[in-house]
Amino acid sequence: MKKLLLLLCMLPSFIWAQDDAKYLAGAVPVEDGYVTFKQTYKAPSLSKKDLYQSVLLWATQKFATNEKFPQNKLITQDEAKGELGAIGEEYIVFSSSLLSLDRTRIYYQFRATCEDGTCNVEISHIRYWYDEARDGGVRYKAEEVITDEYGLNKKKTKLARVIGKFREKTIDFKDQLFKEIGDAIGQNSVQASKPAETKANVQADNTIVIPTAAPAVTQAPVQAVTANTANAQDNAKGMEGFKKIDAYQIPGNIIKMISEDHMIITAGNDELFNPMAGGWGGLGNLYNRPVAYCFIDPARYTYGIMQKNDTYTLTFYTPAYQNAIQYVGTHSGRDGDKIKGSNLTPITTPSGSKAFAEAWLIIECKKIASQLFTPSSIVDAEVKAKYPNKQTELFVGEIIGVWMK
Numbered sequence: 001m002k003k004l005l006l007l008l009c010m011l012p013s014f015i016w017a018q019d020d021a022k023y024l025a026g027a028v029p030v031e032d033g034y035v036t037f038k039q040t041y042k043a044p045s046l047s048k049k050d051l052y053q054s055v056l057l058w059a060t061q062k063f064a065t066n067e068k069f070p071q072n073k074l075i076t077q078d079e080a081k082g083e084l085g086a087i088g089e090e091y092i093v094f095s096s097s098l099l100s101l102d103r104t105r106i107y108y109q110f111r112a113t114c115e116d117g118t119c120n121v122e123i124s125h126i127r128y129w130y131d132e133a134r135d136g137g138v139r140y141k142a143e144e145v146i147t148d149e150y151g152l153n154k155k156k157t158k159l160a161r162v163i164g165k166f167r168e169k170t171i172d173f174k175d176q177l178f179k180e181i182g183d184a185i186g187q188n189s190v191q192a193s194k195p196a197e198t199k200a201n202v203q204a205d206n207t208i209v210i211p212t213a214a215p216a217v218t219q220a221p222v223q224a225v226t227a228n229t230a231n232a233q234d235n236a237k238g239m240e241g242f243k244k245i246d247a248y249q250i251p252g253n254i255i256k257m258i259s260e261d262h263m264i265i266t267a268g269n270d271e272l273f274n275p276m277a278g279g280w281g282g283l284g285n286l287y288n289r290p291v292a293y294c295f296i297d298p299a300r301y302t303y304g305i306m307q308k309n310d311t312y313t314l315t316f317y318t319p320a321y322q323n324a325i326q327y328v329g330t331h332s333g334r335d336g337d338k339i340k341g342s343n344l345t346p347i348t349t350p351s352g353s354k355a356f357a358e359a360w361l362i363i364e365c366k367k368i369a370s371q372l373f374t375p376s377s378i379v380d381a382e383v384k385a386k387y388p389n390k391q392t393e394l395f396v397g398e399i400i401g402v403w404m405k
Contacts, residue, residue, distance in 0.1 A: 023168050025156045028146050035142040036124040037174045041185050043210040044117045048082045051114040051185060055121070056318050057360050057405060058184040059086055059110070064252045071107060077319060082114035088123075092169045104130040104166070106173065112181075121181060123174055128166065146170050178208075186210045238347030238357050242403035247290040250363070250402055254283050257316050257361075262325050264315045265294050266354045267306035273346075273354040275338070276302040277329025281314070286396060292365050293396040298372070301333045306395060311351055311366050315359035324358070349401060360405045365397025 021027075028035055043051060056077065063072045069089040076085030088110055094102040109125040126142035144150065151160055151167030159168055257263065258281050265278040281294035292314055296303045306312060317325060327342045339346060345357040355362045371394045378384045 023159055023164075023171055024152065025148055027171055028142075028148065028151065028167060030143065030147060031124075033143065034124045035126050035146060036122055037178075038120065038122045039178045039181070040207040041119045041121070041182060041210055042117060042207060043119070043185055046117060046185070046210075048114050048116050049079065051117075051119045052079050052082045052084065052112075053318065053320060054185045055084055055112045055114065055119060055181060056320060058181060059084060059112075060318050060360070061251050062086075062180070063088055063110070064256070066253055076111075079320060084112040084114075086110045092173055094165045094169060104128045105132065106170070119181075119185060121178070123177065126170065142170065182208055182210065236348055236350040238345065239349065239403065241357075241405055242362065243405070245402050245404055247363075247399040247402050250283065250361070251404075252316075252361075258282065262317075262322075262329075263294075264317070264325060264328055264356065264359075265296065265302065265306075265312060266315065266356075267302050267309055267312045268354055269309065269352050270348060270354070272305060274302045274305050274333040275328050275342075275344070275354075275356070276300055277325050278314070280392070283399075287368070289368070290399045291368070291396050292363050292399055293394060295373075295392040295394055297390075297392050303393065311353045311364060311400070312395070312397060313349065313353045313355045314363040314365070315355050316361040317359055321358055349403075351401065362401075362403040363399055364401035364403075366400050367395060367397045369396040370394060 029038075030036065041051075046054070056079075059074060063074050063086040065072045071087055071089040074084070074086045076083060078084070086109075088106075088108045090106060091103050092106050094104070096102070105128065107125075107127040107129070108123050110121070110123055112119060112121045114120075126146075127139065128142070128145065129137055129139050131137040145163055146167040148156060151164055152158065153160055158164070259279060263278050263281070264275045265281075266273060266275040268274055276296070278294050278296075281292065283290070283292050285291065294312075294314060296306055321344075324342045324344050328338060328344070331338045331341060347355050347357050349355060349362070349364050351364060353364050355364075373390075373392050373394060375384065375387070375389060375391070378387070
């Protein structure tokens with residue numbers, strides 16, 4: 001603690017204006033020797049499975065491992081028990097300017113437990129790595145810095161002058177995290193609700209009651225649209241609950257999403273379409289356009305449909321749908337109704353492409369190039385030895401639409 005205080009005292013003094021009750025005595029609870037923040041969500045319209053899936057979808061994106069935050073990972077997934085656990089790592093920024101950046105890494109354990117209509121979440125085992133660029137920085141526990149004993153002045157009326165920023169920003173951090181979870185649950189609750197069940201948000205005794213229907217929306221002025229836009233909107237089916245984002249906002253580790261979590265490639269339209277599981281592909285830039293590419297064996301039923309259509313979709317799923325992806329990957333559309341067998345729900349994008357409602361991410365592409373890879377195309381000896389007779393066609397498409405739940 002002395003080393004920390006000495007290091008912090010070398011920094012410019014900070015003036016803390018946010019000394020309201022949110023940050024004062026009792027704002028940082030300690031249980032069993034650990035700082036522990038808890039939140040309860042009430043969503044009467046949702047089952048345990050609904051709540052679990054809502055939190056899992058959020059957590060899959062929140063705790064995606066990457067080079068910047070290597071400790072991020074999901075460690076517990078038990079849908080039957082409704083339990084989910086993760087280790088989180090990210091930055092908390094105290095101040096930022098053109099010439100300086102004052103921040104700390106924060107590490108924490110996350111846990112969620114879901115039952116019918118209720119979800120309890122908590123954050124604990126919080127640690128920091130501060131000023132890592134200066135001689136390795138300083139590492140310490142939340143219990144040594146942000147509790148009432150250390151994070152407040154002696155009278156407990158203000159944040160501590162030097163280290164109060166850790167308490168303040170940690171409280172802000174957990175509030176934002178809990179809000180994100182509430183938003184994720186709320187979106188699912190709205191979709192599952194009936195209008196007559198609508199209630200206002202209520203927050204009391206650390207419990208958030210999720211409204212079971214969307215609030216009324218003021219009618220926006222009607223503006224003229226082109227015939228093409230109107231027709232595109234009419235073509236969309238089942239896209240409720242998806243939010244359109246820019247291609248440059250696609251989240252997650254795409255290598256992991258494709259190679260480990262897998263994806264579904266779907267070619268065709270309402271007249272004829274077919275999905276297949278895909279494990280090769282990626283995102284990139286070609287002809288100064290954002291693109292997604294995938295590979296399809298010419299022997300696959302999807303291949304012929306892909307050749308006859310201009311657009312296709314790549315869809316991604318949480319681990320809860322691995323059985324569906326496996327079914328899609330091990331059954332052919334030539335032999336039967338694989339959509340029915342997979343229990344996936346077909347939906348239609350505004351452009352007429354096919355996807356599935358269970359996906360958390362939909363990437364729609366318009367083909368701009370394709371190239372057949374034959375064994376003679378391979379120059380790597382190890383790859384050639386492993387796939388001596390493999391043929392696969394590369395399809396590259398401009399990303400024309402991205403939707404997330």
